[in-house]
Amino acid sequence: MGQPTLEAIVREHLAKLGCTVELGTRLISFTQDEKFVTAKVAKCRGDSGEEFEEDIEAAYLTSADGARGMTRRQLGLTFLGTTLDCDPMILGDIRLETKGLGRDYWHFFSPMLQDTISFRPTDELGMDGWQFGMRSRTLDLNGLVRDEEALVNCIKDFAGLGDDLKVKEMIPNMRMVDKFGVGRIFVAGDAAHVHSPAGGQGMNSSVQDAFNIAWKIALGYKGLSPASLLDTYTAERLPVIAEMLGFTAELHNRAFGHSGVERTARSTVDEDRNSKQVESKLERGMRRSGKMYMLGVNYRTSPIAIDEFVPTTTSGAAAVRNAYRDSQEGVLQAGDRAPDAPGLISVLSPSLAPAKSIRMFDIFGSTHHTVIIFVPALAVPVLRSVLVTLDQNVPKELVKRVVVLPGSASGPGGRVDASSEVDQTIDVEVLVDHAGHAYREYIVVLQEVKIVVVRPDGVVGAIVRGVTGLERY
Numbered sequence: 213m214g215q216p217t218l219e220a221i222v223r224e225h226l227a228k229l230g231c232t233v234e235l236g237t238r239l240i241s242f243t244q245d246e247k248f249v250t251a252k253v254a255k256c257r258g259d260s261g262e263e264f265e266e267d268i269e270a271a272y273l274t275s276a277d278g279a280r281g282m283t284r285r286q287l288g289l290t291f292l293g294t295t296l297d298c299d300p301m302i303l304g305d306i307r308l309e310t311k312g313l314g315r316d317y318w319h320f321f322s323p324m325l326q327d328t329i330s331f332r333p334t335d336e337l338g339m340d341g342w343q344f345g346m347r348s349r350t351l352d353l354n355g356l357v358r359d360e361e362a363l364v365n366c367i368k369d370f371a372g373l374g375d376d377l378k379v380k381e382m383i384p385n386m387r388m389v390d391k392f393g394v395g396r397i398f399v400a401g402d403a404a405h406v407h408s409p410a411g412g413q414g415m416n417s418s419v420q421d422a423f424n425i426a427w428k429i430a431l432g433y434k435g436l437s438p439a440s441l442l443d444t445y446t447a448e449r450l451p452v453i454a455e456m457l458g459f460t461a462e463l464h465n466r467a468f469g470h471s472g473v474e475r476t477a478r479s480t481v482d483e484d485r486n487s488k489q490v491e492s493k494l495e496r497g498m499r500r501s502g503k504m505y506m507l508g509v510n511y512r513t514s515p516i517a518i519d520e521f522v523p524t525t526t527s528g529a530a531a532v533r534n535a536y537r538d539s540q541e542g543v544l545q546a547g548d549r550a551p552d553a554p555g556l557i558s559v560l561s562p563s564l565a566p567a568k569s570i571r572m573f574d575i576f577g578s579t580h581h582t583v584i585i586f587v588p589a590l591a592v593p594v595l596r597s598v599l600v601t602l603d604q605n606v607p608k609e610l611v612k613r614v615v616v617l618p619g620s621a622s623g624p625g626g627r628v629d630a631s632s633e634v635d636q637t638i639d640v641e642v643l644v645d646h647a648g649h650a651y652r653e654y655i656v657v658l659q660e661v662k663i664v665v666v667r668p669d670g671v672v673g674a675i676v677r678g679v680t681g682l683e684r685y
Contacts, residue, residue, distance in 0.1 A: 214305065214336045214343070218415070239282060240265065242273060242397065249273040249396050271396065272429050276422065278402045279387075287394045293387030293406075293457065300353045302346040303409070305337055306367065313342075327351060329367065388453050392446040398425050405453045408464035413456055416506055420669075424449055427578070427668040436610065441516070448511040451535035459503070459536070507539035511671060512547035518674040518685045519546035521655075521662070544655050546675050550576065550666040551654070555647035556616070560640075570643070572650065575614055581673070582612045582666040583682070586656045589621055590642070594661050594678050599640055601679050608639050618658055619646040 223233055236256035243250050251268045275283035284291065308331070313319055315333040322328055327348045334341050344367065346353070356363040388405040392398055401418030425445045431437035502508070511517055512534065522545050544551065554571040576582050583602060587595050595615065602611055621644060645651050656662050665674040665685055674685040 214334060217336050239275075239277060242283070242286065244273075244396050247271075271433050273397045274422070274425060274429070275397065275399045275403050276401045276418070279406045281403045283397065284389060284399050284403055287397060287399070289389040289391060289394070289399065291387045291389060300347070302344075302353050302357055302363070304344055305334070306342050306344055307337055307340045308342055308367075309340060315339075388450075388457055392421070392425075392449055393442070398442075398445060400425060404449075405457065407457050407460045410463035411460045411500065411504055413460055413504070413506070417453065417456060420452075420506075420509065421449055423578075423669040430579075430668075431610075436607070444514055444516050448514045451513065452509055452511075455536040502538035503536055505539065506536075507549055508537040509549065510535060510537065510545075510547045512545050514547055516673065516685070517546040518665075518676060518681060520676045520681050522546075522675075542655065544653070544672065544675070546672050548672050550664070550670050550672050553645070553650035553653050555645070555649055556643040557646055558641060558643055560642035572653075575612065575641075576666055576670055577612065578668050580610050580612050580668060582614060584650075584654070584664040584666065585613070585615045586651070586654065586660070586662040586664070587615060588618060588659045588661075590615070590617070592661060597679050598663060598682060601682065603639070613640040615640055615642045616650050617642065617644050618651060619644060619648060620658070 226233065234255070238254050240252045240254055242252065249270050249272060251270065251273055253266050253268060254263050255266055256262065257264055273283075275281060277283055313331060313333075318333075319331045320328065321330070327346075327350055329344060329346045331342045331344050334343050346356075346367075351366065356366060387407075389399060392400070392404055400421035402414075404421060405417070407414065425442070428437070428441050428445060432439060432442055539549075550572070552571055552573045554569075556570050556572070558568050558570055572584075583598075585595060585598055599613060602613055643650075650656075651658070654662065654664055661677060663674070663676050663678065663682060664672060665676075665682070667673045674681065676682055676685070
């Protein structure tokens, strides 16, 4: 998905929430104290383009102003890492009038040799649209990116004539901040970390940054959590990004780095052997591990992750190495991504709606925590204690309460008599896990009581046994 398409989707959603993205606006400077942030911005006036300044006072400032943004510099955050000046690339969009490029494939020309160009079909530009990437050790890429006609002619030598060309130069950086914020000001996305596009981790990592800090700011702004909650943004995201930079750099070097295979491919006269060596290197460069799906990204070592079912996790270097792991079936700890579970039958809900089949992902939401209470039966004493504790201490709109019973707890026709067991004044939904997906995914043993707290960002915040653990979280 290209950036223009993504931005259109996001702006449309923001408009539904009454929010407008102010284009033609740039941040000039900012100050902060214990209560507010004051930002000075420059805006363009109408069609004249005349620039004027405006002061904005806000409780917090989140900067997503990219790698060249000024927020990180003014905060004094370091940007540790390297710039691979020896490996410049050109990335861009192009419409190609050519035959022979099937739109079912990602095409590579002269892969892993001195000059490489690739074409990936994208219908966002039209049925003749492509995204291309070019790397060369013989061509002046800096010159080509400034000379559209020369770039088109260069592409033509590879594949065909280009039209409606949009290009940008990309010199791979692998850098990250030492912390993700100072006081009431935070950085996210490229403002906090940059890396090679190898692996395609950039956009999702940036969205995870934003989601992580957003729900914490919301609770802090409403006075429902201490300021220290905001410190966990750095504690949780720093290990994830550090590990991500490591393996995306490895992928970049595997695909584009210097190697003995490359030198052999340019020196041998045995074309068959040369082709096999190059193909092998391309395959290695394109090979992806399960962690690329990002389903194993976790905050297990977070100071706010509470888990009474597993030993305390390691910290330090070991934590960094395990923040970006492969997704594992049969394993779930506090700090992991909350899994889905289909086939849940709603037998009691606050709306008194008829029974229906839903899934866990239908229950989670970005504006509330979800407390999932696994109990063998509604008569279990701990259930009422947990529900009363939540009802007395947490605003109802911030926590969704869900009770999940095993399939064996239902009677004929899948019915559960809840009238005498659950206080009808307590806002709770009762689900029956007939297919067993929820009990399997959340590692719940029959006759066991397990309480799982899922955060607004879809991460398991706590796995506890009762009221005491819940109060700790």
